[in-house]
Amino acid sequence: xxxEWVRENITLQVYGELADDARHELEQHVARCADCAAExxxxxxxxxxxxxxxxxxxxxxxxxxxxxxxxxxxxxxEQGGFFRRLAFDxxxxxxxxxxSPALAxxxxxxGFAGGxxxxxxxxxxxxxxxxxxxxxxxxxxxxxGIRSITQEPGTNQIExxxxxxxTLQTQGSLxxxxxxxxxLFAARNNYNSGVRMDSVDLLTQEPNVSAVRDALIYAxxxxxxxxxxxxxxxxxxxxxxxxxxxxxxxxxxLVNDSNPGVRTEALRLIEPAKADGSVRGVLMTLAAKDQSxxxxxxxRTMLAQLPEID
Amino acid sequence: MPADVCAITxxxxxxxxxxTERERVEKVSGNQDPTRGRMAGQERRIDDTILIRExxxxxxxxxxELVRHYDQAVLRLALHLTGTEHDAQDVYxxxxxxxxxxxxxxxxxxxxxxxxxxxxxxxCLDHLRKRNxxxxxxxxxxxxxxxxxxxxDQVADGRAGANPExxxxxxxxxxxxxxxxxKLTPRERMVFELKHYHGLKLRTVGEILxxxxxxxxxxxxxxxxxLRGQLADMR
Numbered sequence: 001x002x003x004e005w006v007r008e009n010i011t012l013q014v015y016g017e018l019a020d021d022a023r024h025e026l027e028q029h030v031a032r033c034a035d036c037a038a039e040x041x042x043x044x045x046x047x048x049x050x051x052x053x054x055x056x057x058x059x060x061x062x063x064x065x066x067x068x069x070x071x072x073x074x075x076x077x078e079q080g081g082f083f084r085r086l087a088f089d090x091x092x093x094x095x096x097x098x099x100s101p102a103l104a105x106x107x108x109x110x111g112f113a114g115g116x117x118x119x120x121x122x123x124x125x126x127x128x129x130x131x132x133x134x135x136x137x138x139x140x141x142x143x144x145g146i147r148s149i150t151q152e153p154g155t156n157q158i159e160x161x162x163x164x165x166x167t168l169q170t171q172g173s174l175x176x177x178x179x180x181x182x183x184l185f186a187a188r189n190n191y192n193s194g195v196r197m198d199s200v201d202l203l204t205q206e207p208n209v210s211a212v213r214d215a216l217i218y219a220x221x222x223x224x225x226x227x228x229x230x231x232x233x234x235x236x237x238x239x240x241x242x243x244x245x246x247x248x249x250x251x252x253x254l255v256n257d258s259n260p261g262v263r264t265e266a267l268r269l270i271e272p273a274k275a276d277g278s279v280r281g282v283l284m285t286l287a288a289k290d291q292s293x294x295x296x297x298x299x300r301t302m303l304a305q306l307p308e309i310d
Numbered sequence: 311m312p313a314d315v316c317a318i319t320x321x322x323x324x325x326x327x328x329x330t331e332r333e334r335v336e337k338v339s340g341n342q343d344p345t346r347g348r349m350a351g352q353e354r355r356i357d358d359t360i361l362i363r364e365x366x367x368x369x370x371x372x373x374x375e376l377v378r379h380y381d382q383a384v385l386r387l388a389l390h391l392t393g394t395e396h397d398a399q400d401v402y403x404x405x406x407x408x409x410x411x412x413x414x415x416x417x418x419x420x421x422x423x424x425x426x427x428x429x430x431x432x433x434c435l436d437h438l439r440k441r442n443x444x445x446x447x448x449x450x451x452x453x454x455x456x457x458x459x460x461x462x463d464q465v466a467d468g469r470a471g472a473n474p475e476x477x478x479x480x481x482x483x484x485x486x487x488x489x490x491x492x493k494l495t496p497r498e499r500m501v502f503e504l505k506h507y508h509g510l511k512l513r514t515v516g517e518i519l520x521x522x523x524x525x526x527x528x529x530x531x532x533x534x535x536x537l538r539g540q541l542a543d544m545r
Contacts, residue, residue, distance in 0.1 A: 011534045012527060015505060017512050046538050050506065053484040058385040062395055066385060066402045070377065073403060074370055077410055192371065 002029060006036045010043045106146050106160055113158050174205060180212070187215045193225040200228050204235025213239065217249040226259035233262065237269040247273055251282050260292060267298055274302050358422050365413050373413065377406055380423065383508070384430050390503055391434040393488065401437060405430045420517065427518045431500055438496035483544065490540035498533040505530055 006029050012018045013026055030037045058066075147161040172179040186199035200219050203212045219232040233253065239246040247270070254266035267286075273279050286299040358379065364372030381402065388401035408429050416425060491499055500519065504510045505526075510518075516526040 008531060011531050012512075015512075015530070017527070043534075043538075046534075046541070049483070049541070049544060050487060050537075052480060053487045054480055055507070056386065056389045058382060058389055058395075058398070062389075062399070063382055063385060066399050067377070067381065069399065070403055070406050071374065073407055074374070074410060077407055192375070 003033060003036055006030065006033070007039055010036075010040050013040070014043050014047050106143075106149065106162065109149065109158055109160065113156070174202060180206070180209070184211060184215045187219055193223075193228060196223060196225065196228045197231060200231045200235070204231065207235050207239065213243070213246065217245060220249050220253055226257075226262055229253065229257065229259065229262050230265055233265050233269060240269050241273045247276065247279070251278060254286070255282060260294075263292070263295060264298075267295060267302075271302060274306060280306065359418070362413065362416060362418075362422060365410075366416070373410055376422070380426050381406070384426065387427075387430055387503065387508060388434060390507055391499070392437055397437060401430060401433045404433050408433075424514065424518055427504075428520075431504070431518055435496050435500060438499065486541060486544060487537075490537050493540060494533050494536055498529055498536070501526055501529040502533040502537070 006026055009018055009022060009026055013023060018026065030040050143162055143164055145163050147163065149158065149160050151158050170178060170182065174180070180203075183199040183203050186195050187203060196219070200216065200223075203215060206212050207216065213236070216232040216235045220229050220236065223229050223232070233250065236246045236250060240250055241247075250266050250270055254263055254270060257263050257266065270279055270282075274283065280303070283299045283303050286295055287303055290296045290299065358376065361372045361376045361379075365376060384405060385398060385402050388398035388405075389395065392398050392401060405426065409426055416422070491502070494502065497519070501512075501515055504515045504518065505512060512526040512530065513523045516523040519526065
């Protein structure tokens with residue numbers, strides 16, 4: 001019975017799926033039972049055999065072709081939107097209401113308050129004939145949460161504080177603080193690399209502001225898009241000599257960046273500060289063992305131009 | 311709590327984007343922080359949540375960004391299971407179009423990862439069930455002109471090195487394994503693929519296939535036993 005249990009669980013052991021206590025039990029048994037030890041060895045060998053076979057990995061061409069084909073199809077594809085489901089799928093609508101009691105109560109209260117409020121206004125000004133224009137009720141999809149619901153004592157007035165998500169627009173010059181704040185936010189947080197690129201591009205015009213410089217350093221260090229990193233390098237270039245943080249960030253990009261273009265640009269920008277000790281150290285390392293022949297030779301040339309240190 | 315609610319941790323690192331991003335951050339800072347991987351995972355999850363919400367509002371760009379987070383893993387799975395680039399592309403296309411059309415009904419009850427895998431595995435299972443059992447040993451694909459070629463020839467593999475003999479043996483082994491996999495039932499094959507090649511936890515496999523972890527365990531055991539029987543002479 002024990003051996004049978006062990007044999008059934010050896011596969012799970014090999015795949016790391018056995019619970020700790022069961023694993024312990026299995027190991028104890030295998031140490032004593034030669035047959036089960038042989039079975040474990042055979043299973044491990046089989047697992048190893050499977051991993052020797054070549055793996056199918058989609059080629060970059062296949063990935064690119066699939067993405068393009070999908071993009072074309074998405075152009076014409078219609079999304080089953082929220083409102084469509086609201087109109088044609090009452091069961092699903094009820095299900096949503098069930099899972100969002102706060103939202104459901106808020107909609108109910110808003111509807112009730114709206115109805116009472118309209119009736120009150122109509123009764124209050126019957127001859128004027130001008131209907132009160134109510135604030136359009138926010139759509140359910142735009143409400144991110146209800147903060148509070150309070151009723152004024154003795155009245156039927158209800159106050160609801162809620163958060164919404166909506167697309168807003170603002171305009172202003174680059175010196176405008178609000179614009180700067182939004183640009184800084186976009187440079188760090190936007191998932192769209194095109195927007196990050198635009199914001200970093202604009203921020204490079206104001207590199208004297210320390211928050212802007214920090215954002216450019218952040219983009220250089222952590223942005224996944226090489227274009228954005230290159231753009232932030234351009235903005236930082238003139239501070240390599242005067243600002244040690246900028247110099248460190250550019251040196252990091254020079255040594256670690258995965259993109260050869262970014263590294264080459266970093267090497268070009270670091271030249272004015274090549275006499276600096278840290279820069280000299282990095283150049284010596286690059287000249288000795290960098291994978292890129294170009295970087296290696298450029299670093300050697302720059303070092304050759306420096307006076308010898310005794 | 312509804313019956314289909316699932317809470318799944320991302321156990322695999324097959325998404326190229328997150329991997330390179332993490333590598334980059336580690337490389338820049340030059341030290342190894344054990345919490346960083348977890349934090350990067352959480353950031354990606356938050357990132358996905360924002361993208362999903364945007365996609366639900368009809369933002370196609372957000373959906374395309376989401377696709378890029380998952381499509382290489384999806385394509386790899388489809389390529390493994392269908393055996394041809396053409397069929398893999400069809401599964402990829404159908405899966406993401408289905409996801410796009412139905413993203414409005416995604417209610418964050420499980421991870422997007424599980425959701426998209428569920429769609430892909432269903433499509434692949436349909437494909438496997440419909441397909442006639444292949445007679446060939448080697449997986450054969452058709453190129454754009456209709457000519458056949460060996461898919462194993464397209465596999466980029468750094469391990470082969472400069473040893474053509476070993477390379478040939480590995481290709482023969484690959485062909486034998488593909489043949490043995492073809493003989494599994496669609497469900498056994500799916501569990502084996504998700505576990506062995508994608509490294510998913512059996513709990514996740516069970517959730518993707520709408521079954522229990524215990525059933526997934528039994529199916530994996532059966533699949534492994536069958537494969538061992540098929541490939542007994544290879545050891």
